[in-house]
Amino acid sequence: MKVAVVVGSYSPIEENWIKNILNTLNKSIDDLTLLDFNKSNKVEKLFEDECKVKKLDVSSLNSWKEIIKKYENVLEEFDAIFLVRFVIITGLKKGKDNQVYNWIKKHKENDNYSMNYVSMKTIYSRLALVSVAGELNKRVFHIVIDPQELSYDNYFKFKEYRRIFQLKRDDAIYGPYYEYCLCKYNKVSSEDKEKLLFFIGTALSEDRNFLYDLYEDFKGHEGIYFGLYDGKKFKERVPQRQYFEELKKAKYTVIIKAYDATSFSMTRFMEAIVLDCIPLILDDVCLDELKNTFEDMYKLALKLVVSKEELCNRVSTNFDNDHKILEEIKACKSYKKITTLEKVKAYYKKLLEDKNG
Numbered sequence: 047m048k049v050a051v052v053v054g055s056y057s058p059i060e061e062n063w064i065k066n067i068l069n070t071l072n073k074s075i076d077d078l079t080l081l082d083f084n085k086s087n088k089v090e091k092l093f094e095d096e097c098k099v100k101k102l103d104v105s106s107l108n109s110w111k112e113i114i115k116k117y118e119n120v121l122e123e124f125d126a127i128f129l130v131r132f133v134i135i136t137g138l139k140k141g142k143d144n145q146v147y148n149w150i151k152k153h154k155e156n157d158n159y160s161m162n163y164v165s166m167k168t169i170y171s172r173l174a175l176v177s178v179a180g181e182l183n184k185r186v187f188h189i190v191i192d193p194q195e196l197s198y199d200n201y202f203k204f205k206e207y208r209r210i211f212q213l214k215r216d217d218a219i220y221g222p223y224y225e226y227c228l229c230k231y232n233k234v235s236s237e238d239k240e241k242l243l244f245f246i247g248t249a250l251s252e253d254r255n256f257l258y259d260l261y262e263d264f265k266g267h268e269g270i271y272f273g274l275y276d277g278k279k280f281k282e283r284v285p286q287r288q289y290f291e292e293l294k295k296a297k298y299t300v301i302i303k304a305y306d307a308t309s310f311s312m313t314r315f316m317e318a319i320v321l322d323c324i325p326l327i328l329d330d331v332c333l334d335e336l337k338n339t340f341e342d343m344y345k346l347a348l349k350l351v352v353s354k355e356e357l358c359n360r361v362s363t364n365f366d367n368d369h370k371i372l373e374e375i376k377a378c379k380s381y382k383k384i385t386t387l388e389k390v391k392a393y394y395k396k397l398l399e400d401k402n403g
Contacts, residue, residue: 047077047125047126047398048077048079048123048124048125048126049075049077049078049079049124049125049126049127049128049398050078050079050080050081050100050121050124050126050127050128051068051071051072051078051079051080051081051127051128051130052080052081052082052083052102052127052128052129052130052175053068053080053082053083053089053130053131054083054129054130054131054132054133054172055131055133055168055172056131058285059283059284059285059286060131060286061092061285061286061287062286062287062290063131063191063224063286063313064089064092064130064131065092065227065231066224066227066228066231067130067189067191067223067224067227068080068089068092068093068097068130069092069093069094069095069227069230070222070223070224070226070227070390071128071223071394072093072094072095072097073095073226073227073387073390073391074387074390074391074393074394074395075394075398078097078098079097079098079099079100079124080093080097080098080099080100081100081102081120081127081175082099082100082101082102082103083102083103083104083168083171083172084103085101085103085105100120102116102117102120102175104116104171108158108161109157109158109161110153110157110158110159110174111157113171113174114174114177114178117174117175117178118178118181118182121175121178121179121182121184122182124184125184125185126184126185126186126187126398127179127184127185127186127187128187128188128189129176129186129187129188129189129198130189130191131189131191132172132176132188132195132196132198133191133192133195133196143196143201145169145170146173146196146201147201149170149173149174150173150177150201153170153174176198176202177202179204180198180202180203180204180205180207181202181203183204183205184204184205185205185206186198186204186206186207186208187208187210187397188207188208188209188210189210189221189223190209190210190211190218191313192306193211193215193217193218193304193306193308193309194305194306195209197209197217210223212224212225212312212313212316213309213310213312213335213336213338213339213340214335214338214339215308215309215335220339221393221397222383222384222389222390222393224313224316225316225320225384225385226384226385226386226387226390228316228317228320228385229320229385232290232294232320232321234294234320234321234322238294238295238322239295239296239297239322240269240295240296241269241270241271241292241295241296241297242267242268242269242270242296242297242298242361242362243264243269243270243271243272243296243297243298243299243300243361244270244271244292244293244295244296244298244299244323245271245272245273245299245300246271246272246273246274246275246284246289246292247273247274247275247300247302248274248275248276249274249275249276249280250275250276250277250305251305253303253307254302256354257274257302258274259354260272260300260354260357261274263357263358264358267358270361271292271296290317290321293317293318293321293323294321294322294323296323297323297324297361297365297369298323298324298325298326298361298365298368299314299318299323299324299325299326300325300326300327300328300357301314301315301318301325301326301327301328301331302328302331303328303330303331303332304331304332307332308332308334308335309332309335310331310332310333310334310335310336311331312335312336315327315336315347316384319372319375319376319381320385322372324350324365324368324369324371324372325350326350326351326352326357326360326361326368327347327350327351327352328351328352328353328354328357329351329352329353329354331351333347333348333351339380340378340380340383341380342378342379342380343375343378343380343381346371346374346375346378347375349371350368350371
């Protein structure tokens, strides 16, 4: 079976995510080809092992018929396509999909629609690829990093379309796409710990206002860094590589409620566990996805749940007990299932052999 992977777009601060996902797929799938929208080789450089590459650059093409024809020629040889980071732009999420409908309607009426606007042409060219994959009856697997990413089967017809997330959801199947390489590329010892707690998060909506209170609670505490980004008062963003380095030095971090309140921040949780940093979970975080996917890990995670009022005291007094819980999580069956290459390979082998959806 010939399989392709294509990255929609990503920012520099997300590069480690993309690197881990691409290398997990490349190590797990025998015949994988990268379909690359970029003129440069920045995505190719993320691969640790050799991966075949086909370029999808359409910057020189000036009509949708030309672009669609190129995509048809490239996709024809593949049986399955993995989409990675197909938010495409920050605003293109559930409930904010007017641009999708605009392209679907208007490119058929006007073959040069938005061709003079580079940013819009870039966005729409990604949509065109998804559309072509559906029209050619390709199996499409959408690696979902953010649960709010669009479900493309709401807009295009597919032979098979499956969203793959780190945890089971009503709108996605479970899939291990991140954790193995997260472990492979990051080694840490508890002896490296210099800070008591490290956290940085975004406060971009009103339901995150509690973070300002926590910021004030922790301000001035020795060994604690509690950082925010809101684009206004707090404007510093931390690249993921730096974030990892800081977690490696910290005894604790905090898991807060996701922007999708029904979801659990499995990425942040696993990053902390792998980097030997205890993830205390605020008590308003929804753990249903974790419970439904990894029950043994869920039962251990419950021991790390804490109220906002208890947080400051917990990190100051309970390290030895909490670190034992972290070690129990690393030893549990589910943790080994998602961090062992043989088990990850078996998952993708079964996924690709199962043609019944």
